[in-house]
Amino acid sequence: MKEANETQLSKEIIKMINDSPEKRITFYDFMKMALYAPELGYYTKDRKKIGKSADFYTSSSVGPIFGQTIANSFVELLQYASEKETFFILEMGGGDGRFARDVLNAMFEKYPKIYQSLTYFMLEASPYHQDLQREHLERHLNHVKWIDQLQDLPQPFIGIIFSNELVDSFPVHKVKKVNGKFKEIFVTWNEERESYEEITAELSHPSLEDYFIQQKVTLKEGQVAEINLDAIDWMKHVAQRLTRGYVITIDYGYPADELYASHRHEGTLMCYYQHTANDNPYQLIGEQDITTHVNFTALMEEGKRWGLEPVWFSTQSHFLMNSGILEMLQEIGLDQMKNKDLFQDEAIKMNRAIRQLIMPGEMGETFKVLVQQKNMGSYQYRFMTSALKQYGL
Known part of the structure; x- marks a missing residue:
């Protein structure tokens, strides 16, 4: 039995279930409503989602x-392209615009000639965002266009298409291996218990089984997994426009x-609300984020079909270190520490941020970076060269 909350969004999902011929919907449809229902979904409502006082x-x-x-890498790549x-x-799904602001501030200060000739497009579905x-981009509005x-x-579009934590928010199908066959997980509503329930039934589309054949992976008996078909479709359209x-x-x-x-027997789906993680998407519907891990193999293979060549896939830590983040570390002597506010001093805050972005166990290892290129030559980009070699070590 799963918990439900009596919100307008939950009522609309229950109506969708009851109106369906078999009184069930795919988990994909449930997740799409929970995240993207007009004005009611998690990403479409006017609500702060990012930061200390939000969810993640x-x-x-x-x-x-x-x-x-990352502005350093953008500048290098733009000049090649x-x-x-x-x-x-x-930038697709730019959240509150902080990343775009930080990139454009850096370009304005360090690369003024490129900045003057740059158009930074933002594709964002949420009017609130x-x-x-x-x-956040007020000082750069002459260089920013929303689409x-x-x-x-x-x-032709010649340049860079960038996203950060976009693909993990696409709705997914859930499947399970039952008696040696792939079954799909559907969502129903139990009127007596007033709760959402999951049931398994035949796949809603043969492409779900084809997906695992193409990925050359098998599931163990009873194993649950997510299939992100929207990510593949997204990759196709991105490649076509570049x-x-x-x-x-x-x-x-x-x-x-x-x-x-x-060992990922229950899949990777997680929910986030006020910096607390849980695995129950049937509570706080429209109030909590729902995410799943990205299949980077699928992105690379679909990209190849449309002319995208993978040139880099590794951790965020390696990418940022090779892109020059260590050059921004601030040297602080031991004799200076006693005179500094450990929480407000800018140099200490900068060093702490760098550590959080690159250290194992934090964002540095959790996040991966995939770089693909189209109609480009063979280049040894800076982010492909170890930071140690760059410093002659």
């Missing part, structure tokens, strides 16, 4: 150092063989 942190929440460091003095970046983005869909990008340049995807996840390993 992103790398940009740690401080400006994340965007400042563009044959003219016109530079394009598209668009308003936050405009607020509603990928088709609104100028063609004429020349790069796709950079940062998120938490694994290659397929690791993602669907038998």
